[in-house]
Amino acid sequence: MTASEPLPPGRPERAFLDANVIRGQLTNDILLSMAARDVFEPRWSQQVLDEMRRNRPPGVPGDRIDKRITAMNRYFPRAMTSGHEGLALRMQADDKDKHVLAGAVHSGSEVLVTDNVKDFHPPSTGPDKMRVEKLSRFLNRKLEENPGRVQSALQDLVRRNQRDPRTMSALIDKMAGQPELRAFAQKLNSVVPPDQRGTAEVLTANQRRSAQSIALDGMADARGAVASRPIAATGQQKNSPSIPQRDPYHDR
Structure with missing residues (x-):
């Protein structure tokens, strides 16, 4: 044309x-x-x-x-x-x-x-x-624009395959092993249902980092909330409560 x-x-x-x-x-x-x-x-x-x-x-x-x-x-x-x-x-x-x-x-x-x-x-x-x-x-x-249609397209792909990858999880794992597709595999892995997720180390490590980031953000918010509380004045200022400075992922 x-x-x-x-x-x-x-x-x-x-x-x-x-x-x-x-x-x-x-x-x-x-x-x-x-x-x-x-x-x-x-x-x-x-x-x-x-x-x-x-x-x-x-x-x-x-x-x-x-x-x-x-x-x-x-x-x-x-x-x-x-x-x-x-x-x-x-x-x-x-x-x-x-x-x-x-x-x-x-x-x-x-x-x-x-x-x-x-x-x-x-x-x-x-x-x-x-x-x-x-x-x-x-x-x-x-x-991001059309998650349902993209997932349907990838399901079509694995159904057509006569050799691996023949499941969504296997496809995601294979994509994770290719540098040009790794970022897409990581994003897709966060969108598909749990039983369709890949298990490659690069995917699970990314999920662990995300979970840790969320948890640490929550700790920072808690510290900020405590630090912002007004200090009681009863003749002499009291020390503000101390926040334990330990890593919850290593001190269990």
């Missing part, structure tokens, strides 16, 4: 996907499962797909990537963007990434999702404006 029409009111956000967020199978599955649930409208270009193929993960044969690209274009026929080549020269991005930003602008996308955010410097206003987000930020934002 050529330039996309503006989004009608109420339709999903349109997102242009850079090659580095769709070349891996797990990130690709997550994004396109969300797109299938109308969490967002995906866009890409032939140059992005060519780059996805060239930079495929080690050990993945080219025919396997070709099969995935064919499926992507079949299931999302409106995603392909073309006719943007003339915009590339004026794009404010590193030379090798100008075509990516041009595709995002030409497609009418509202956000460019890439893990190379430092390579893009689009204006914040005008016809070439574009928001640029890392994958983790984009996924977390979508989870």
Whole structure:
């Protein structure tokens, strides 16, 4: 397709996907499962797909990537963007990434999702404006905006899988093991029902830190409340009550 029409009111956000967020199978599955649930409208270009193929993960044969690209274009026929080549020269991005930003602008996308955010410097206003987000930020934002639909998309993903991960908890654990998905896994783990939560150490450690922070905040509030009480005056000021200065997590 050529330039996309503006989004009608109420339709999903349109997102242009850079090659580095769709070349891996797990990130690709997550994004396109969300797109299938109308969490967002995906866009890409032939140059992005060519780059996805060239930079495929080690050990993945080219025919396997070709099969995935064919499926992507079949299931999302409106995603392909073309006719943007003339915009590339004026794009404010590193030379090798100008075509990516041009595709995002030409497609009418509202956000460019890439893990190379430092390579893009689009204006914040005008016809070439574009928001640029890392994958983790984009996924977390979508989870905040529509938690039910995002969780449904991920349930679709694990139901389709013929090999692990085949449960939500296994999926969260697998995401937690990948740096680009770890922040999303941590946020998702705090949203799903308890029986669907992951158990990876990085997830449980994060939960423990959160619990400790809440408890310590409560202790600080209690100390502040005691310290702010007026001191009784019966001829001579009394000392204010002392607060035990011990760590409740180590003195049990």
